[in-house]
Amino acid sequence: MQPSRPTLQSERLLLRPVAASDTDAMQSYRGREDVVRYLTHKPLSPAGMRARNARSIELWGAYPAExxxxxxxxxxxxPDADGDAIGDLRVWNLLLDGSGPASEKPSIFWIGYAFHPDMQGKGYAREAAARVIRWLFAEHAASEVRAIAFAPNTPSIALLEKLGFQVFRTLDADPDNNTPAAVHLRIDASRWAARAAEPANTPMRTESEES
Ligand SMILES: CC(C)(COP(=O)(O)OP(=O)(O)OC[C@H]1O[C@@H](n2cnc3c(N)ncnc32)[C@H](O)[C@@H]1OP(=O)(O)O)[C@@H](O)C(=O)NCCC(=O)NCCS
Incomplete structure (x- = not known):
């Protein structure tokens, strides 16, 4: 049985379920135009961030579930630990509004993330993404993990490609909706396992999961 509130650890990071008390720290980056430029939401006000977190907390309440x-x-x-959010990641095979599966098979998961600009360029986002993806393959029998990135979002595409993701679909720009071209990337379980077995991709310290 899965722990209902998984806490994942990597070499430098702790990943835990979002809480209402994270609102200020998260709004400090999700409220910024430069951070949300390639996300699906506009800069969030404190009230908008509170509402988004309330929905996220509600979704945690339904876990575990397929x-x-x-x-x-x-x-x-x-030494720098203060409990504040430096970024966040979302993983899903269920649409945010709960209306149904996000893809053709429940074993296909999607990942998205945003980090505070002060915490970018340090490899934290990649480390966190690697940890949660490993959890999806190991604990949720994921067959594949996917991500969407707008084509100009080169930091996100670089992060994914360094983890072994490959582009499998390209979407044209939609000038009517002011939407740039986008790419869909994915990595499947066998590619992830093969890369994890390479010495260069082995974590330096044992990672752990706590409930
Ligand atoms: C996408 C996003 C998370 C990428 O953040 P990032 O910090 O650039 O990504 P990484 O964690 O992979 O860090 C890579 C950088 O850290 C550097 N780095 C420093 N120390 C490192 C370490 N110990 N390990 C790995 N990389 C390290 C790398 O050299 C690299 O820098 P470079 O690109 O100049 O070579 C960030 O740009 C962001 O939050 N954007 C706004 C939200 C967004 O667009 N989300 C994605 C939607 S698809």
Missing amino acids: LFNLNFVVELLG
């Missing part, structure tokens, strides 16, 4: 949509907050471990 279909889920989970928002993990990322905190630093070690």
Whole structure:
């Protein structure tokens, strides 16, 4: 049985379920135009962030379940640890509004993330994404993990490609809706396992999961 509130640890980071008390820290980056430029929401006000987190907390309440949509907050471990969110990730095979599966099979999961600009360029986003993806393959029998990125979002595409994701679909720009071209990327379980077995991709320290 899955722990109902998984807490995942990597070398430098702690990933835990989002809480109402994370609103200020998360709004400090999800409220910024430069952070949300390639996300599906506009800069969030404190009220908007509170509402988004309330929905995320509600979605955690339904876990464990075959279909889920989970928002993990990322905190630093070690001497700089203060419990504040430096970024967050969402993983899902259930649409955010709960209306149904996000893809053709429940074993296909999607991932999305945003980090505070002060915490970018340090490899934290990639480390956190790697940890949660490993959890999806190991604990949720994921067959495949996918992500969407707008074509100009090169930091996100670079992060995914460094983890072994490959583009499998390209979407044209939609000038009517002011939407840039986009790519869909994915990695399947066998590619993930093969890469994990390569010495260069082995974590330096044992990672852990706590309930
Ligand atoms: C997408 C996003 C999370 C990428 O963040 P990031 O910090 O650039 O990504 P990574 O964690 O992969 O960090 C990579 C950088 O850290 C550097 N780095 C420093 N220390 C490192 C370490 N110990 N390990 C790995 N990389 C390290 C790398 O060299 C790399 O920098 P470079 O690109 O200049 O070579 C960030 O740009 C963001 O939050 N954007 C706004 C939201 C968004 O667009 N989300 C994605 C929607 S698809």
